[in-house]
Structures are given as C-alpha cells and as structure tokens.
Amino acid sequence: MARDRASWDRYFMDIATVVATRATCDRKHVGAVIVRDKTILSTGYNGSIRGLPHCDEVGHMMEDGHCVRTTHAEANAIVQAARNGVGIDGAGIYVSASPCWGCFRLIANAGIRRICYGEFYRDRRIFDFSRDLGIELVHILADGSARLGEAPATDDSTH
DSSP states (O other): OOOOOOOHHHHHHHHHHHHHTTOOOTTOOOEEEEEETTEEEEEEEOEESTTSOOHHHHOOOEETTEEOSEEOHHHHHHHHHHHTTOOOTTOEEEEEEOOOHHHHHHHHHTTOOEEEEEEOOSOTHHHHHHHHHTOEEEEEOTTSOEEEOOOOSSOOOOO
C-alpha cells in the first residue's frame, strides 16, 4: 500500500514550523530554513542577540509598536550560515511567516532565489520587489499545496 509522502515544500515548511518553537519572543514565533538541492543549509528563529537575555526572560524592548530585542528568524538563518562558512547563494528559504521588509532585503542581498512562506505577515512590498528581482515567492498553504505568492486583498498588519 502506497503511503502519502509530504512534498518537499511541505516537508521544509513543517521543519520551519518546528524551528519556530525555539523562538523566544512571544509576540510572534517564526522559524526559517535555508535549503539548496533538497538539503538544509541553515535554520534560524527569532530571538535576542547571542548572549543577551530574551524577551521571555526580561520582557520586550518596544519601538514604534515592534519588539526590537529580537533578531528575526530569516536574519538568524543567514547569520548562522555565515558563521559556519556555508554559502547560500542560489538557495531557497522556507519561513513560517512572510518576511518583513528588512528581512526581505537581507534575503535578496544574500542571493536567495526562492522564498516560501506559510502565513502572510505585514509587508506587501515584498510581492512587487520579488517580481522585479526575479525571486520566486511561493505561499505554502496549510494543505501542503503551493501557489505563487500574491499580495493579499487586505493588508494584515495586526501581528
């Protein structure tokens, strides 16, 4: 009897979701997995600067409605690859929530060519800029199916 196997997109998105369980800012748990050739190169989750206390230990550091104590999951995954000498040019990234504008810029400058995200989070600019830069933006739906990312009808900036 044949069993149902998860697609590669579902597999890596599920791993990003598990990585998010390590996040230390309770405002939003996000996980990221950088992949090339079906191989995980790096992971990251949102948490404080290495060696400093986390939000879940000392509280949030709020500026303009955002917690700035944490480094975002995407940035941590890129930094982790750099710390370990792992090249990520041409890779893809799976993120449990779509990148904010700052993380999108880091992803683009790191040479990542495909962004797969679970839920839409805040920033609609990534849709136009990914198209302009030739970065594939893919929304991985809860059922495991994938569709090219399209800006949601409304801007969900409540997170």
